[in-house]
Amino acid sequence: MCQSCISIQPTDAFAEKVVEYATGGAIAMMISIGHRTGLFDALSELPSATSEELALAAGLNERYVREWLGAMVTGGIVDYDPGLAKYALPEEHAGALTRAAAPNNIAVMTQFISVLGSVEDDIVECFHNGGGVPYEGYKRFHPVMADESEQTVASALEEYILPLAPGLRERLVEGIDVIDFGCGSGRAIIHLARLFPKSTFLGIDLSEDAIKAARESAVDIPNVRFEVQDAASFDRPAAFDLVTAFDIVHDQAQPDVVLRRMRGCLKPHGVLLMQDIKMRTPLELNRDNPLAPFIYTISCMHCMSVSLAQNGLGLGAAWGRELAEQMLGEAGFEEVITHELEHDPMNYFFVSRIAA
Ligand SMILES: C[S@@+](CC[C@H](N)C(=O)[O-])C[C@H]1O[C@@H](n2cnc3c(N)ncnc32)[C@H](O)[C@@H]1O
Known part of the structure; x- marks a missing residue:
């Protein structure tokens, strides 16, 4: 060689x-x-x-x-x-x-290259025969994701992300019910639970390993709990004031169903706060995005593949703003505002308020 x-x-x-x-x-x-x-x-x-x-x-x-x-x-x-x-x-x-240097520690992001390398043989197999690689196939996916979440979401919640929904911080201080779909190891929601002790927080995720890690990190926090749950069958109508979804919808087997579940569990006046990858739906609009090759690679070798492994839609991380807004509308989120944060070149933040 x-x-x-x-x-x-x-x-x-x-x-x-x-x-x-x-x-x-x-x-x-x-x-x-x-x-x-x-x-x-x-x-x-x-x-x-x-x-x-x-x-x-x-x-x-x-x-x-x-x-x-x-x-x-x-x-x-x-x-x-x-x-x-x-x-x-x-x-x-x-x-x-x-x-x-967190949240500017770019070394965190390089870990994904090694995580993806661990499944190259499986992905090559998928190129030949279709299908996908399940979450369990990736070495260290959840710990690396937790590291990334700590730095890009948890550390930015108070100063940058919550202000995208005016009045939300005040409601969290007073006490509301919050659910985080696909919470992974729970870094973001644990951070919120510490900040807002009068609110209650529930994190759901399909992964038993991730939920175990989340529970271990939250033993001393009484207002947060975690459940192993499939978001596609989560059915608690009008039970929550705030739904968060950090970097999860494009990974889903049934993203359309999950978006409807999110909409269905919100109370009147509820708020959706969804983070997803900052890409455009038409490929040609991503040409000048220096992060685009990284995103398409992560998508091909993880996000799209984990969905296809469950016979899912395989949207992929590059599904893009246009399709995200369309699917949010189809799921019943009537008014969606898409935000960008100056310090975060990787993500869009979609905010929607439910009418009375
Ligand atoms: C890219 S990770 C993001 C995790 C977490 N939100 C974060 O930002 O660290 C996507 C998460 O969605 C979870 N997930 C995928 N499909 C799911 C489903 N149908 N129901 C619940 N969780 C799901 C995965 O287990 C994984 O933890």
Whole structure:
């Protein structure tokens, strides 16, 4: 394999671009490892360090750390002083790669590349024979999703997301009933439950593992509970004042049914707050979106596939704003306002209020 790697001679701009993609994929995996092992956090706390000093600070094996540093230095992420054999993480890079930098820690997102890599064989099989890969087929999907949710949703709820529905914060303070569809490991709803102790929160998800993780994280919070439930058959008419759905509808086997379930469980004056991926439905409108290749890849290798694994519609993460608004309307959400947040290039937030 290495023979062919080193024999690549980019002869034109396009070939160079393909090499850049291959290198980018490789570095993304190393960034994921740097995040998971705490190497970026440890290096950011040292003015500079040898590989031995960094390995000691992070509690890791020096030989692996030194090879990782090789990728980081040649990838332009870490500075290196060959005279002293010392490595340093520039401050502006620490601002995009460390836990202290959340919600701007982009290292969190690189973990998805490795998660997707774990199912490549299964996805190739699907290209030949159709079908999909079930959630259980992905190593570490729920923990990585929880990490992502903590950073993009939970940390932004108070300052950015709740103000998208004027008056909602005040109602949460007074005390309302909230349900989070497809809550995963519950990061967002647990955050809300802590902020608003007079409101009650229910998180439902199909995954027993995710619900177990959510329950463990919420043992000391009395106003939140979790149930293993299929959103497509969830039927509690007019029981909730607020329905939240963070990054779940496009994954569904039956997204149309789930949207109707969400509408059906809202009380008069209830509010829907739905986050989904910031893409447009026509492919050609995504050409200038620098995140679009990432989204189509995640969609093909996860979101679309988990739905097809259940004989579902397979909408995919790139279903787009136009189709989302249409399907929300068909499910009975009459007035939908679609919001964008300046700091979040990845998501739309759809808000709808139910009439009296
Ligand atoms: C992309 S994850 C998002 C999880 C969570 N909302 C978050 O932001 O971290 C989608 C979630 O939807 C759940 N899910 C998929 N189909 C479901 C269904 N029919 N009923 C309930 N949950 C479902 C999955 O188990 C998964 O936890």
